[in-house]
Amino acid sequence: MKIKYFLMVAVVALMTACGTTSKVPLTGRTHRISVSDGQLLSLSNQEYAKFMASAKRSTDAKNTAMVQQVGRNLANAVETYLRNNGYANEINNFKWEFNLVQDKQANAFCMPGGKIVVYEGLLPYSQDEAGLAIVLGHEIAHAVAKHSAEQMTTKMNQQVGTNILGTVLNSAVGNGVGDIASQVAGGYFSFRNLKYSRDNESEADYMGLIFAAMAGYDPARAVGFWERMAEGSNSNRSELLSSHPSDARRIQNIKGWLPEAQKYYRDSSSNRVLHTEPSSSSKTTSVRGISNSNRSNKRR
Structure with missing residues (x-):
């Protein structure tokens, strides 16, 4: 039993060690x-082509024209930011298209x-x-x-870990215990992934x-947009059981982020080309709803 347990631990450790660690632009998270850019882009292009063929x-x-123009303005600003802040190599991964x-x-989805695709209903x-x-910025x-x-x-x-758990328990205990444990683990991960998704959305x-x-677009307009979305929503589902934050939480978060966003807006009004990180003395270092052990605890 100990040998099998240690084997499971070793496999899981090897699995989690694979992949590349990187930082998310702006948030620093x-x-x-463990999925290569090439693999993901190939799959993405295939699925996008299928969607547009039927849409x-x-x-x-x-x-x-408005969707394409606004999209291009954002793409240009984002590429300038990436280029000026050490992420120039990421630009090659983008072949922008706005429909x-x-x-x-x-x-809408990206x-x-x-x-990027926008539905007329939006x-x-x-x-x-x-x-x-x-x-489109989102x-x-x-x-x-x-x-x-x-x-x-x-x-x-999660899938690899669940499979290993089931195999080891079936072998050591028998009576289908591993299968039951795998189902329980799968249910837990499905629930846990909702939070991961909400964090990504935030x-x-x-x-x-x-x-x-x-x-060059006023970020304060985000509040009105999400208020309209909230008015048009018929969902009463608990945020805990949703893959997205509630509209109320989104509005609350956005209001907290607006002072920082307005600094970039003011800069863009006078300089449409250069977009760099604000100085460390003025940069907001905490993003509510986003887990980041490397971010300072300083708050505005």
């Missing part, structure tokens, strides 16, 4: 990713690599370019922070707010 592109030329499709859902909530910039942030790769890595590690909210400000 560290994460480990109906919007016939509204004005709104389509508006015919769908009444108030939704595939790894910068393929436009009544975003209302104008500034509101749209809040949405979606771009998911790609820049590599949230898809991070979550894929987490689930792969991180994207923060980064997207800053990206919008860098591109």
Whole structure:
């Protein structure tokens, strides 16, 4: 039994040691990713091509142009920031594309690599370019922070660990104990992953707010956007059981981040090219809802 236990520990340790540790731009949060950029981008491009082959592109030329223009402004600001802050090598991972499709859902998504889709049903909530910039900034942030790769890595590690647990217990105890333990572990991980997803969403909210400000869009418009989204939502589901933060929590977080975002907005008004980190004396070092052991405890 001890030999099998130690074997399990060794395999799990080897599994978690694989991958690359890196820092998320803007937040500085560290994460480990075991999926290569090449693997993820290949899969992303395939899935994006499938989606666009079945989707109906919007016939509204004005709104389509707005989505593409706002998207390009944000992409330019983000690439400038990455280039000026030590992430220039990440720019090669992005082949930006912005599409508006015919769908009444108030939704948008971004595939790894910068393929972004906005549904027409979202436009009544975003209302104008500034509101749209809040949405696109959030979606771009998911790609820049590599949230898809991070979550894929987490689930792969959990699956391997669950399989090892089941195999060892079945061998040592028998009577299907390992299968039961695997099911219990799988249920726990599914619940735990909801929090991981909420944390990623909060991180994207923060980064997207800053990206919008860098591109010259007033980040304060995010409050009105999320208030409209809250009014249009029929969901009463507990945040604890959701993959996204509640609208109320998002609004509260955004209001707390606005003083920092406004600094980038003021800078973008006078200098549309240079976007760098604020000095350490003025930079907000805590992002509510985002776990980061390397971030200072200083708060504004």
